[in-house]
Amino acid sequence: MYGYKLIMTFSVFLFLIGCANDLTGEPSRNQENSIELTKISSNNSIDQSASNQAKEILSNHEEITAINAVNTLETLVIAIDIEHSKRFRLADIRKELTKEMKEQFKDIKVEFSTDKKILLELEKLEEKIQSGSIKKKKLEKEIKRITKLVKEKT
Amino acid sequence: MADKKKKNLPPDAQEYQAFQSQREVKSPILKNCLKAFLIGGLICLIGQIVTTIYIYNFNFTEQTAGNPTVATLIFITMLLTGFGVYDRIGQFAGAGSAVPVTGFGNAVISAAIEHRTEGFILGVGTNMLTLAGPVIVYGVFSSFIVAFIKTILIQWGGL
Numbered sequence: 001m002y003g004y005k006l007i008m009t010f011s012v013f014l015f016l017i018g019c020a021n022d023l024t025g026e027p028s029r030n031q032e033n034s035i036e037l038t039k040i041s042s043n044n045s046i047d048q049s050a051s052n053q054a055k056e057i058l059s060n061h062e063e064i065t066a067i068n069a070v071n072t073l074e075t076l077v078i079a080i081d082i083e084h085s086k087r088f089r090l091a092d093i094r095k096e097l098t099k100e101m102k103e104q105f106k107d108i109k110v111e112f113s114t115d116k117k118i119l120l121e122l123e124k125l126e127e128k129i130q131s132g133s134i135k136k137k138k139l140e141k142e143i144k145r146i147t148k149l150v151k152e153k154t
Numbered sequence: 155m156a157d158k159k160k161k162n163l164p165p166d167a168q169e170y171q172a173f174q175s176q177r178e179v180k181s182p183i184l185k186n187c188l189k190a191f192l193i194g195g196l197i198c199l200i201g202q203i204v205t206t207i208y209i210y211n212f213n214f215t216e217q218t219a220g221n222p223t224v225a226t227l228i229f230i231t232m233l234l235t236g237f238g239v240y241d242r243i244g245q246f247a248g249a250g251s252a253v254p255v256t257g258f259g260n261a262v263i264s265a266a267i268e269h270r271t272e273g274f275i276l277g278v279g280t281n282m283l284t285l286a287g288p289v290i291v292y293g294v295f296s297s298f299i300v301a302f303i304k305t306i307l308i309q310w311g312g313l
Contacts, residue, residue, distance in 0.1 A: 006188060117215040150215075
């Protein structure tokens with residue numbers, strides 16, 4: 001009897017969780033403008049047109065849910081987040097998009113990442129650039145630090 | 155017991171085997187599986203939370219946050235084993251608490267506690283890894299086999 005009760009509780013539990021997920025997951029998929037991205041205004045002292053262009057191109061991909069990108073004159077660092085159900089294909093998607101981005105921006109070094117940490121760091125950096133509270137030298141330093149993080153393996 | 159061995163037993167013993175298997179208490183497999191699933195999942199959830207904390211608050215990426223997470227989980231398990239809490243979790247969840255990396259920490263510390271009376275070198279030192287040793291040996295061995303297969307596939311299979 002106890003086992004039966006346990007199974008029932010468990011299945012009800014799973015059922016409820018399944019329902020809750022469906023309700024929250026549906027609208028974000030149906031809306032077209034669900035991608036989180038902020039374009040940095042071009043009248044800033046540090047030119048961000050390359051990263052804006054990259055965001056424009058990447059926002060055409062359906063599976064992407066968030067894009068952050070920052071660039072200096074030499075390097076462009078892009079980080080994306082994808083739909084959770086597509087994470088099984090994460091490595092493939094990363095490979096494809098990296099190739100696409102490298103073809104698009106041939107005269108600049110491109111670093112592409114799907115890592116949550118890089119996404120967070122770039123978001124912070126974007127905010128700083130937007131508010132104009134970061135100097136060019138500092139930005140270059142930060143980009144160098146993030147590039148190092150992208151390449152870190154173990 | 156395997157059927158081959160059963161045939162060689164004297165008839166009395168065979169009779170007893172049949173009698174015993176009829177009377178023995180059946181272990182509730184489904185219930186145990188559910189318990190293991192829930193507690194194992196809970197341990198993984200804690201691990202995920204620790205990983206997220208490391209990513210948000212420290213200089214770790216998703217790639218690199220795995221190592222400190224494993225270390226933290228093992229450390230927590232060692233404390234829990236020392237205080238006698240993990241034994242109860244193990245009693246309840248079975249494989250759910252033994253298969254995740256926390257089971258490794260438990261195996262090391264429980265062996266160390268057990269052999270404490272034999273001295274620190276010959277007791278704790280020699281017996282600490284008696285339970286966890288096979289995990290390391292077969293972990294290294296199977297990763298070698300997997301790496302070997304991958305190398306063959308990439309070098310000659312053109313994958």
